[in-house]
Amino acid sequence: MAFRKVAQFKEASLEYVSPSGPSTFKFFTDMPGGHLVERTGGKTMPITNADHTPNTITFPLVDANGAPLEGTLYQERVDPFATSASGGTQLRSGVIWMREIGVYLDGALGEFFESLPHSVGV
């Protein structure tokens, strides 16, 4: 059984201000492969109002098959628009929806699960 807990990631939600142009949200995990790699291809955070009121946006965190992204490590990153003529990107808050998998086994690593001996009677 994996020594580290494996988590699945379903979606990310951001509140932001990006009045000069669209910013980009990136999400990295270490699975598969063990390296932190960007898994979404970069999600566009559209330009927001010139009056600097914030937008909210939600991105699915799924792979090419629609399955939730997985990892024992994750990292989020936001790249602002290249210029800031009307103001830079402000991140107000962000939430990621995730859950931990109880038993995650990787056959390529020789992992297995074995329970303790249990009794159902007393």
Next chain:
Amino acid sequence: MEAVTIFGALDVEYESTLGGQLTFQTDLPGNAMAVREEFGIVAASWRVVRFRMRPTTRGHLYNLKIVPYFGSIMRIYNARIWARTLPGTQWQWYAVPLPPTTEWAPVKMEIPPMGEWAPVKMDITPITDWNPVKMAIPPTTDWNPRPMAIKPTPPNPEWVDVQVDA
């Protein structure tokens, strides 16, 4: 001493890319844990599979071992066992203790929070009270005698030749 239990079936909720092998051990007969049942787990998306045991599968204790095939990913979400404890006659499901899979839950990103609107004093020098400031007017001096530019009269008259027409 634990009661003897007859095991009827095992439900496993899982998903797997290539499948694997499940072995079920009990301590009877022989009072030593030994493999009593073996099942293949097929590759599947999230599903519940039921493995039926032989009528002779019994024991005080049981354990299960799941080994994915090489290269297979396996996620095990739940398992339960259909069993009857002797001398009882009632069959029922018992949960197999597994680390639980949690519900989807929000995790806050580490974004420093926005501050509330708050007054911040500007760096403007405050206005002071009225203060007298001396104007740069040279002061008026005291009266001083100053001699006028009048040629003084000599004490004795001097005779002066006056030219007269001839």
